[in-house]
Amino acid sequence: MKILFSRFFEGGAYPSVTEDRPCLLGEARVDGGGFLRILETHLGLTGRYPPPAVRAAALVPLLEKQKGFWSASVREAPLQVAARLLAWREELAMQGWTGQGASPRLKELAAVTADFPQAFPGPSDRLRAVLEALPDHAVPFTEVELFGRRESLPLLWRCLLDTLRAKGVTITAGTYPKVAGRGDLKACLDRPFAPKGDGTLQLLRSPGPMDAAEQVAAWLAALGDDLEGTVIIGADAILDEALHRFHLPTLGAAGEPSDNSLLQILPLLVECAWQPPDPGKVLELLSLPVTPVPPFLAASLADCLSTWPAVGSDLWNSTLADRLATLSEKDDRERLKERLEAIFASPVKRGSAYPAAELQNRLLLLESWAHGRSRNVEDPTDWHVLFQQCENFRRLIEVSGKRGFPEQLLRRLLEQAAEDLPVASRRPSCAGLTYIGHPGALLGPARRTVWWNFTTAAVAIPRVFPVSPGERRFLRNVGVELPEAGALLEAEAVAWRLPFTQTTETLILVSPQTGPAGGESFPHPFWDEILASVPRKPALACLTVPGILSKQALKTVRKKVEALPAKRLDWSLPRQATLPERTESPTSIDTLIRCPFRYVVQYAGRTWPGRTAALPAEETLLGDLVHFLVAEFLKSGKRTRKKEDWEALARQLFDEQAPRLAAPFFLPGGEIWRTKAQQALAVALKAIGSLRQELEGFETVHLEEEIAGKAFGGAFAGTPDVALDQPPAIIDLKWGGQSSRSQSLRRGTATQLASYAFLLKQARRLEELPPAAYLILQTGRVLTNVPEAFPGAICLEGPSLEATWKGLEKAVGERRGKIGNRLVQALGTPEEPPPPTEDQLDEAGMLHLHPRCEWCAFGRLCGLAYGG
Ligand code: SF4
Missing domain, CATH: 3.40.50.300 (P-loop containing nucleotide triphosphate hydrolases)
Incomplete structure (x- = not known):
């Protein structure tokens, strides 16, 4: 057998077969690692050698125990310092250093690594072992052809070549053929x-x-x-x-290490144990193609996080229970429930040390799931890498000798567990x-x-x-x-x-x-x-x-370019099509008036914009949280009339509910949003205090209760935030948008208030529409055009709610009439006359609403998104 040896052969060599041979039999092209493995196998010295990360982690306790030139830096970055010291030791040892000390530095390095090679041998230790064993054994090859200069090899490699020569192996210098290039x-x-x-x-x-x-x-x-x-x-x-x-x-x-998505599971499982769990990390775990959370459940839980980004919200818990109930086998259900409880339990307080025992539990959970899951896959390569990652991580935990890990160190260990793992190729x-x-x-x-x-x-x-x-x-x-x-x-x-x-x-x-x-x-x-x-x-x-010059003319294939669809105002419904009967809501009616095309596509065609799993933006979450807490506050405070009791109740509600709904505000860096939420809640409660007279009769307050009725020739229902009975009134809670809400009251285009007022009138058999107001939570302002009903509110003079409702009925009648004639219009498309730029109630009492194409996801269907 002949060995062709060069430190550059790790990624293969060209040509793979020498010219005088038909195949590679009896010849190996190896780099240092490959050469060492051949010798170790022959000499019976094989074993499972620890990866560099494990060696570094094993050195850390020694570095912490012994004082040395590393002591100051090892406190800051223990693993990095250990890795650097081992690299230096390796470099010295490869050149023949056996611990001789000239300076305090070399002496300290020799002392701290003196007993290390036995348990955690590096390449130089393995090479020394081969050198020691070689004299007593035959060599399994007859020739070594060395590519590259012999002098550039470290001393131990040169000794190896000398030893081989002494044992009769021919060592030759590899030569390169003379090649006739040109130009x-x-x-x-x-x-x-x-x-x-x-x-x-x-x-x-x-x-x-x-x-x-x-x-x-x-x-x-x-x-x-x-x-x-x-x-x-x-x-x-x-x-x-x-x-x-x-x-x-x-x-x-x-490819990239991230190509193997299985390697992301372990770090994310570890993350889930922090209290509170970071919903971003939980969402990542749920979004992986393969995870210990089965897909039928992962998608629903990811949806929950996009509403309330926290593990353990009421929405999360009820969704989990509902989805588990769909499993028919009791054993499967119990097993999965147990696994999910283990994944989403979060026993580790942020800022404290992460217990090694919890890490071991999570490793076991992952490995036992992965064993079952990998059994039926066609190509288990990626799964083997996952097991290797788990094994590396376990060894890192064990050799570090610690019972608890600070967050930074834990992250580094997780990174190291995945370092040097084989990276799969994307293409064969x-x-x-x-x-x-x-x-x-x-x-x-x-x-x-x-x-x-x-x-x-x-x-x-x-x-x-x-x-x-x-x-x-x-x-x-x-x-x-x-x-x-x-x-x-x-x-x-x-x-x-x-x-x-x-x-x-x-x-x-x-x-x-x-x-x-x-x-x-x-x-x-x-x-x-x-x-x-x-x-x-x-x-x-x-x-x-800038581009490769070639004598071969590149073939250009000209593809036919299809014209982009043009935007179009008028669309016809097919003859056989009928719009399904449905219960309309203030939102669907608003859509019908703004753009019938969008209404038909969305409500009759049941087409919804695509969604991606994402957490709500902080500003949106802030609004939703305050809205929710105000509603909860009003619900819980039904019997409480004293303002002081309200304040205590609000604080209690915030402490109890907010972490279960808006976890990002309770993570490091979320303090500013937490403070904003508390301030906004205080402002909103102050505004409610100003409405106390209206809220005095708490028994007659209805919070987020659906009111069903009839309008526009069919069923109509809506859910106002607050409906009062004695006297009757509507209060709609809004996070912001004070100026646009004010404008809608001035212009008589507050269609949502008018719809709720109409529904309350119908449900309570009132003579006329009850008064209605917006409560803007961000500013604590109450906006109305019936000031006598809401003391302290900002009065905005404009058409009555009755006029708005009538305008709404007229506009709906007009849209429905056209749809009845099979004409569906995309009202944001025409250039002449252009669509209204603002909502308004005209002199004839007709309501005109701006189509709001900027908020519409169907621009590619009506053609507006393509321009033209
Ligand atoms: S983009 Fe405008 S015109 Fe087109 S469907 Fe949406 S709202 Fe209607």
Whole structure:
């Protein structure tokens, strides 16, 4: 067996089969990790080695116990400090350091990590174990071909090669064939270089990565051959998606960790235990494609959160009970109920340490659900990654030795548990194109090479142990030679030349002007080497292209462009169509007058705007909460007449109800909204105090009770916030909009008040419409046009409610008449005459209401959204 070894082979190598062989039998191309695994397997040294995150977490208790140069910083960022110290130890150990101390720093580092390797070995410890075991064993291969300079390898690797040679293994230096490039590609490494712009070497500076991916895929598709000998270096999911769109073979490039939505479950389950739970996180959990909350329940609970963003609101509890009741099997119901109670129990007070026992419970819950759920899936790969994440997290908790975790540390541990997990590819790896991870893995002639991400950002800057001159001298004396960062970069730069020397026809260097996050992006440092060899800098312009130059004419397919639908006023109902009988409400009647088209689509066609799961905005939630609390206050205060009792009751209501309804106001950062809500409630109660005379007869107050009646030739019903009986009156609570409500009273367009007043008149068999008023909660103002009925209210002179109701009846009659003749009008569309810009009651007593197209979701149906 022959080993081809290079630290650049992690993402594969090209060509995958050497020219004189038909297949890969008896040959392995490996990086350091792969080489080590082969030796460990042969020597019987295999085991489950801890991931770097677990090693770092295991070091934290030692760092906290022992004083050292890390002590000040370990208090702030324990895991990061532990990871950095381990990286330094690894770097030193790879160069032969065995704990010799010249300075206090090296002594402290040696002391704190002295016993660490036994339980948590790193790569250097594993390599030492191999070196110790090798002399007593035969070697399973006969030849090692090393690509890259031997001197650039760390000391332990060089020792390994020496040991292998001593055991009879042939160690050769890998060679690269001489390749006959042409044109600019051949000349670019010479000095001086006079570019011709012949297309053999191109620096693609498209605006962004998406555009670059489209360019590369279009170019490859236009080549029209089998893509034999075409190599892509360092591809990512963006390029893979573009290749897929052009029906080209995809590369199986790794996607983002977030592509595996299963990995989001654990952090969200952990979040749910904080009291109060963050409704945003709960919504995320409910919105995942697969979660321990089954879809039939998750959608309903997500809906609850969009009304009252809190776990445990009355709405949440009743929805949960209703949906569980739909399960016919009692056992299933009980099992699911138990699981949900465990998920949404929130025993951990925010600001306190999160108990390790609670974390273990949640891990068990997740694992037991995942075991059952993954049994029937076709491809369990993603599930294996989830189990690995759980396992990592469990080990992190255990090795940290803590019984409770502050929030910040817990977040970091959750991140670390998911670090280094295999990331699934969005697209499969197909035959056709060859993908390699690093330019150093280009071992032989490639016909075309695309160096994806030829950018500065893609270059990993080596982080070396910041050794002092004294420490360096001491280490050198004990045989530990630490490389400079410059030397490491130099070794890397040798690999950067390979795409230029191993490509025969075309090399495309993809360096978009902006990165994936939109920031400015610059070409790879190797481009500076090309720049340096061009004496006439303007000549370089012919190498820098916004789109790939190609001899093959790209085929342009012109698609027929369909005209956008034009907006249209008049629509006809089909002959056989009849509008279903329904109970109208003040809102549906308002819609009918503003735009019959919208009314028909929505109420007869039962078409509703699409919805996405979202929490209400703070301002909306504030209004809803105060509205709810005022209504509850009025309900609870039926027997209370003293103002002082009202205040105590209001405080009690707020403390009891608000956290169950508006959790965001009780999360860190929500204080300002909590204060606003309390202030708004106080203002609203003061206003209610001014209406005490009307509310004196509490027994006759009806709160949010539906009043059903008849109007417009059919059933009509509405639910006023407050309906009074002695004397009769209507009060409608509104969060804000004082000026528009005032205007509606002045102009006689307060259709909602008129509708409620009409319903109360009908229900109580009154002679005339009772008075009505708006109570604006935000300002505490009462608005009416019947001031004698509401002492202290702002009086707005305008047409009576009777006139408004009559105008409403007229307008409904007019709209219904047209619909009866099968004509449905989209009243926001006409240019001549234009729709009313404001609501008004005209001199003939007809009500005209502005269509409010800006609030309508059906603009694409009537055509208004397309303009024209
Ligand atoms: S956009 Fe305007 S005209 Fe069109 S349906 Fe909606 S309200 Fe009617």
